[in-house]
């Protein structure tokens with residue numbers, strides 16, 4: 001019997017697990033996927049927003065501003081990438097000025113650090129590639145970007161170091177309320193028991209809630225966002241995140257520098273019935289170009305390396321719905337976590353542990369809780385001398401597998417083996433960036449497949465690209481292995 005079972009190993013679930021693991025309680029996270037951070041946490045803009053946008057007084061506003069500050073703590077403790085870009089919110093038309101001023105007042109009301117209105121000349125001097133017609137800007141210096149997959153992986157690794165468990169490939173199919181807690185059953189018939197259940201299942205949160213409640217107080221309305229990714233060769237094209245004035249469907253199409261130097265253009269905003277369809281659409285991709293061109297001039301579209309899409313867990317409740325069940329004691333909702341959910345996640349985790357669950361009342365703090373994660377440094381970031389020593393230790397460090405990102409065979413093997421190892425192509429991309437560069441895996445994928453096969457003993461046609469049953473090789477040909 002667990003004390004706390006969290007459904008969903010996205011950034012919400014993994015950071016909640018880490019927060020709860022500060023206490024002497026038995027904690028488990030379950031996820032239907034074969035890796036942590038495979039849904040919204042995988043495909044988003046990666047912005048740690050300042051908190052300028054949510055309506056004052058909402059949970060979104062409060063937790064976004066707190067979350068933004070907590071990222072500095074996470075950076076120290078979990079050694080996650082964080083780039084302090086700042087942001088400009090730009091307007092091009094006189095009639096948009098009142099909206100810009102309203103947002104400035106909103107940012108101040110939300111407690112955002114030093115938001116300021118700038119005239120076009122000042123904005124242009126600081127960010128030369130902004131579009132010629134820009135009239136004014138809202139400067140949001142506390143805006144940052146991070147690497148969301150790594151935050152989720154790091155949070156889960158640290159929670160596990162502090163005693164929490166993780167069950168992947170566990171799709172919750174049914175939840176039964178028992179006298180002393182809950183009985184969960186997976187699609188494969190595996191059962192787990194827990195005193196408390198926390199529903200952090202993203203776009204599936206309403207479906208999970210309906211397993212327990214008759215009247216679920218919200219409905220998830222999935223909202224797809226599509227992107228262009230520009231190669232890291234464009235690093236420095238803009239220093240800051242560029243936002244337009246937000247509209248009724250959210251923050252609009254943005255220009256977003258990333259921690260590794262790439263630039264994202266997007267996202268679009270389209271409601272869809274499907275909770276996980278991440279297809280790209282030609283018309284949406286065209287719209288991104290039209291909108292991005294309003295923010296910056298001469299965008300180097302010729303450096304596009306891919307497109308992708310993610311699905312937001314927007315809900316009919318509109319604010320984050322972080323509440324105890326009104327019907328079933330012991331069941332808690334962490335639902336409707338759309339943007340700024342990535343930003344708010346560290347604050348959501350604290351809010352869940354301290355306010356929602358009041359965990360300190362039920363379990364003592366661990367005297368030996370260790371908040372730190374020791375991150376393996378990428379081989380490419382080491383000095384010549386450090387690289388020589390590594391190669392002497394293990395000659396596979398001398399074998400570059402991914403030429404774009406300079407990832408070695410030794411690093412591929414280490415990422416497969418753990419501590420939170422993974423043996424899918426995408427899982428390795430998330431951990432060590434093999435396949436993230438200009439060629440998008442064209443050169444390295446076959447070699448990475450061979451290494452996975454060697455370490456796991458799986459045949460290459462049994463190795464998944466991403467989710468369960470997504471092999472990229474179908475069968476052996478006459479050439480053989």
Ligand SMILES: Cc1cc2nc3c(=O)[nH]c(=O)nc-3n(C[C@H](O)[C@H](O)[C@H](O)COP(=O)(O)OP(=O)(O)OC[C@H]3O[C@@H](n4cnc5c(N)ncnc54)[C@H](O)[C@@H]3O)c2cc1C
Nearest residue numbers: 008010011012032039040041045047172202225341342343
């Ligand atoms: C296009 C887009 C852009 C965004 N940009 C930003 C941004 O720049 N800044 C920002 O702050 N926020 C942004 N967000 C929002 C942010 O990405 C999300 O709020 C955050 O990732 C949500 O994390 P989560 O853990 O709640 O959900 P998810 O990451 O979706 O995790 C939910 C998990 O639940 C699991 N699950 C579902 N059903 C079951 C089941 N039956 N059994 C077991 N497991 C199950 C899923 O497999 C999944 O892993 C964006 C989102 C999108 C889609």
